[in-house]
Amino acid sequence: METNPLTKAVYYDSEKQKSVLQVPFDLIRAREILWGLVGREIKARYRYAVLGFLWAIIEPVTLMLLLLFVFSFVFKQRIPSSGNSEVPMATQILCGLIFWQYFSSSVSGATLSLINHQNLVKKVFFPREVVPLSSVIYPIVNLSIGFLTLILIHFLLQKSISLQILWLVIIFPILFMFSAGLGLILSAGHIHFRDIGNMVNVGLTFGFYASPVFYPLEWVRHACDNQSLPQWFYYLYILNPMAGILTNLRESILYGQTPLFSFLIYSAIISLICFSVGMYIFRKQSATFSDYL
Numbered sequence: 001m002e003t004n005p006l007t008k009a010v011y012y013d014s015e016k017q018k019s020v021l022q023v024p025f026d027l028i029r030a031r032e033i034l035w036g037l038v039g040r041e042i043k044a045r046y047r048y049a050v051l052g053f054l055w056a057i058i059e060p061v062t063l064m065l066l067l068l069f070v071f072s073f074v075f076k077q078r079i080p081s082s083g084n085s086e087v088p089m090a091t092q093i094l095c096g097l098i099f100w101q102y103f104s105s106s107v108s109g110a111t112l113s114l115i116n117h118q119n120l121v122k123k124v125f126f127p128r129e130v131v132p133l134s135s136v137i138y139p140i141v142n143l144s145i146g147f148l149t150l151i152l153i154h155f156l157l158q159k160s161i162s163l164q165i166l167w168l169v170i171i172f173p174i175l176f177m178f179s180a181g182l183g184l185i186l187s188a189g190h191i192h193f194r195d196i197g198n199m200v201n202v203g204l205t206f207g208f209y210a211s212p213v214f215y216p217l218e219w220v221r222h223a224c225d226n227q228s229l230p231q232w233f234y235y236l237y238i239l240n241p242m243a244g245i246l247t248n249l250r251e252s253i254l255y256g257q258t259p260l261f262s263f264l265i266y267s268a269i270i271s272l273i274c275f276s277v278g279m280y281i282f283r284k285q286s287a288t289f290s291d292y293l
Contacts, residue, residue, distance in 0.1 A: 041134060216250065
């Protein structure tokens with residue numbers, strides 16, 4: 001093992017560098033680089049923005065108002081609540097939007113991260129996982145601001161916040177693992193096939209409508225029960241881990257109910273597998289990234 005005194009980064013010979021078991025130790029040693037990249041991403045996003053962090057509120061709220069107009073006046077249909085009391089459509093839409101935007105920003109940012117930081121990757125020795133992971137961490141700032149806005153609106157409309165919201169400390173790590181796993185896989189693939197960046201944009205657009213972001217899962221179940229859609233479509237739909245994650249977020253934050261454990265366990269297993277596969281693929285290929293940049 002050698003240490004570069006200029007960068008304080010740790011690197012290894014090719015045999016040890018490919019070891020997945022080495023990743024946690026590498027990330028701990030490279031934590032200064034990780035937080036440095038996170039800070040730089042935040043500054044780059046808001047340095048020349050007049051409204052700064054307010055955009056973390058403006059973007060989801062504006063889209064929420066647009067969707068609220070569409071469902072309230074164009075389609076004249078309201079979103080049903082899965083709880084005992086009615087939950088306003090606005091907060092249901094906003095809840096899905098802020099967490100989807102976190103997922104979308106994380107995956108798309110991580111996919112392009114190695115290309116965007118190619119000068120750093122080619123010139124400095126450090127664990128390459130730091131680059132895509134920083135793209136999954138810094139959107140948490142936007143998510144936190146959006147989440148506080150959601151809680152404020154929900155409290156003003158409902159006059160109460162349930163303790164079930166504490167399930168967020170379990171549900172969010174599942175979302176983080178899923179986002180990070182996809183980001184690691186896609187960023188490694190993007191090095192070799194630049195088409196992946198465009199594929200990710202198409203996939204996220206499709207996922208926005210194929211996940212319960214601005215509508216509840218109950219709509220899909222109701223459509224299948226009424227035979228508007230075939231019954232098998234519902235079972236195919238819930239194979240998407242984001243369906244379970246977003247549904248459980250609404251259950252705990254807005255409805256004040258315990259998350260659906262079948263969705264919780266399934267999403268956790270898929271996210272863990274995705275994260276593990278992502279770490280494995282990324283670490284095995286990271287030694288040759290500089291050759292393709």
